[in-house]
Amino acid sequence: MAGLKIENITKRFGETDVLKGVSLDIADGEFLSLVGPSGCGKSTLLRIIAGLEEQSSGEIYIGGAPVAGRRAADRNLSMVFQSYALYPHLSVAENIAVPLKMRRLSPLQRLPVLGRFMPGMRHQAAEIGTEITHAAKMLEIAHLLDRKPGQLSGGQRQRVALGRALVRDPTAFLLDEPLSNLDAKLRVQTRAEIAQLHRRLEATFIYVTHDQVEAMTMSDRIAVMMGGRILQCAAPDVVYDDPDTIEVAEFIGSPKINIVPVEVAETGEICLLDRKLDLLAQGRGKGVMSLGLRPEALRLAGEDAPIKGHVVHSENLGAELFVQIDAAGLGHPLTFRAAPRDRQALALGAPVGLAFDAAQALLFGADGLRVRDVRHHLPTQAEVA
Template identity: 40%
Template sequence: MASITLNHVAKHFGPKVAIADIDLKVEDGEFLVLLGPSGCGKSTLLRMLAGLETVTSGEIHVGGKRVDQLPPSARDMAFVFQSYALYPHMTVRRNIAFPLIMRQFKWWFHIPLIGGLAKRRIENSPAVRDLVEKTARTLSLTDMLDRYPRTLSGGQRQRVALGRAMVRQPEVFLMDEPLSNLDAKLRSAMRAEITRLHGRVGGTFVYVTHDQVEAMTMGTRIALMRDGVIQQFGTPREIYTAPANTYVARFIGTPPMNLIEAALEPGALRIGHVALPFAKAPAGGEAGQGGVILGIRPNALTVSPAAGEQAGVGQAGLFGTVSLVEHVGAESVIAVKLSDGTTAHEEEGAVPGEIMVTVQGYSELKPGDPVTLGADLSEAVLFSRETGRRI
């Protein structure tokens, strides 16, 4: 069993707290994604799992065995780096076989002639050769085994790096932003490749990325981090539909969730002068009636041309003016500046008074057009104004 358990794990670099008291349980065979912006601690956490960073406090268990005091070589984990880290003077075959060669390392391998012959003998042994060729077939690298890394494309090099990890048949695969050096088309193809690889070889995958698309499409569960603290741990669907706080709401989704200052009233939600029927009771005990932050996804809003240019104060919806229209393939993204009601401007990336709407197809609206917005509040989420947590 390759389950991973972190008990009160922390990492300090002098006075700097990189990881703050994390508890986490990853089940055997899961694909966990550590997601967050640069500097949030996700790569540090991965390196502590691998043994490349020491743990300041806490314990790490893999398969029920404590490993935080073991050297990296004794943890039965394979690490795929962001920069491929292939040996340029070795063929693809030797790069993939190298972990198996080093598994039988002897001190006299350092002697140039004798060590070279010994390594070649291990590489050409039936067991190693069969395992390398099986791994190459899995990753469609069979025709490249005798080529050198400099002759390969970025995607092919990344597959070689994956092969070098796979050939060890480890219990845990650790991947540190392995697709960040690839272009958009290759990233999409490699996302699918890694997902299929997880399905074929099993094992527990821990994958670090700052790309929410990778996290949402690949992970069975996501740990979203900020400043060394896990903000939410759950399935992609849970994090998307029920964000734990306003930070998660703004981080997940493209465009991100709209955050609008509102007031909760009996049977209604008031935004500025507009009262919208609202029957959903808060899930927590932080708010009764009073000020809240309404979170609503862009696809839960509708937009239509306004009958006139007077500020809307009725019950039908919100009035605003189009400030930006982006046509993105099968849908259009429309930014609307509200004439009444303000987005929760304290959240990074939110424009005061502006909300985003996505509509199917090519929208004929233009900047400056007056519009009325409707909202499906059955998909709304409420957050506390004081703490930012979901209520």
């Protein structure tokens, strides 16, 4: 077990820059998710860490030692692939045994038939057998050991792939979208199991996914990647509540955050739809900025609500209700999370007023960066009137 340090990694494929200087520090035993839309370079980064791809520049340290030029096999990392990549001609037990055999047995002992008669083989085989059984028990696949991968369901194959990864006690686990081939229900279940496995093994996990829910639910920290850069790397709640850029805010959270344009006056006063908000962004000059409002930051309000509109669509999830509201003056509908008890008031086409707490609004500058030096000032009586 050891931490990983990634220093200023770049990668070019021909003319395209896939990674533009990525640096990360991953602590020992940490569960770090690399999350981002497809094509953001997260899988490439993982493959570079694994040693399957070579970086154009930059350095990677595993446990403090640089690993440049070291083969994938010698980095003592193990990887779980999206397609599981089990050997189709080997049984489950043999699949799990491969990494152990390749490491512990001599080439002579690995010979197809003769290997069995090589000195010391019996002891080795017994040892490997115990470790396979141990791993299989941990993953509850002990009853499948004799089957071929073709006879397994997706979830079972996924466990076998995990078994093959964990049997040899690697420095770190690299997981490349391991859940994306599972159906929705199994994905939720396996998500919890992987998180438990991480707590149990206390090993470093690097988990690549495009699904922000997976990243939010499992990780110690999330690194949000876009366009070959890490935009923000922090704990899930920090990334959600306090995003650094508008892209991060838009990518994390489902349904997506509402972005509305606001005008900033010379004085720093902020106006939404010609209505002053109790926010002050001083010293930035006049201009247009964006205000991010999470669906749960909005609440129903009466006549004097700052945002007025009508319901265009609603999704009932049982415990909560996501309502799309087309507000006059805003280009696109806003998503609003309502409690089930408000369902009556939110029929299709019903007029709705929405208000929000300024403290929960996230302000972004024209360049997409977060504006943090915002002061809240309570409006005076005169202003409300």
